[in-house]
Amino acid sequence: MKLTPMDIRNQDFKRVLRGYDPVEVNTFLEMLASEVEKLIRDQKENRGRAKELEEQLNNYKQLEKSLQQALLQAQESANQAREQSKREAGIIIKQAETSADEIVQDARSSLSRIKNEIEELRTIRETMISRLKILFNSQLELLHSLGAERDNDEDEEKTVTVGRKSVDVNDIIEKMDQDTE
Numbered sequence: 001m002k003l004t005p006m007d008i009r010n011q012d013f014k015r016v017l018r019g020y021d022p023v024e025v026n027t028f029l030e031m032l033a034s035e036v037e038k039l040i041r042d043q044k045e046n047r048g049r050a051k052e053l054e055e056q057l058n059n060y061k062q063l064e065k066s067l068q069q070a071l072l073q074a075q076e077s078a079n080q081a082r083e084q085s086k087r088e089a090g091i092i093i094k095q096a097e098t099s100a101d102e103i104v105q106d107a108r109s110s111l112s113r114i115k116n117e118i119e120e121l122r123t124i125r126e127t128m129i130s131r132l133k134i135l136f137n138s139q140l141e142l143l144h145s146l147g148a149e150r151d152n153d154e155d156e157e158k159t160v161t162v163g164r165k166s167v168d169v170n171d172i173i174e175k176m177d178q179d180t181e
Contacts (some may be wrong), residue, residue: 005033005040129176135171 008029015022 005037008033008036060079133173133176136176 011029013019013025
């Protein structure tokens with residue numbers, strides 16, 4: 001049975017001859033009713049406060065859940081970014097290696113081409129020196145046959161006068177021979 005403060009105040013007791021003092025009983029009942037009212041009021045306030053706290057707790061739980069999800073998403077995003085960075089770094093390294101290989105190939109090709117050109121130039125030089133020797137000797141023979149200054153002795157130096165200058169033909173031929181070696 002549920003008692004209210006009003007039930008306590010309105011409670012009547014039978015009167016008997018040697019019973020309790022009615023003023024004292026009524027005073028006690030009034031105090032009891034006041035205390036019960038206060039307890040009921042406190043209980044309602046506590047229930048209201050408990051309800052507010054439960055709502056806050058639920059809000060905090062939702063917030064915690066949201067934070068945990070955000071944290072998991074951030075970790076997943078960080079992992080994805082790390083993996084993406086690794087993939088991109090791998091691609092960049094492969095591109096750099098490919099580019100380096102191409103540069104090395106180009107350099108080797110250029111080196112080979114330059115070596116071939118140098119060899120061709122040496123051949124042309126030797127050919128030109130050889131032709132110059134032949135031309136020079138034929139010109140010398142022509143000069144001798146035309147009566148230019150000449151010495152019959154083979155051991156003496158052959159000189160040709162060109163303008164005001166005398167040139168030793170044997171020195172020129174020796175120099176050309178040294179250059180071809």
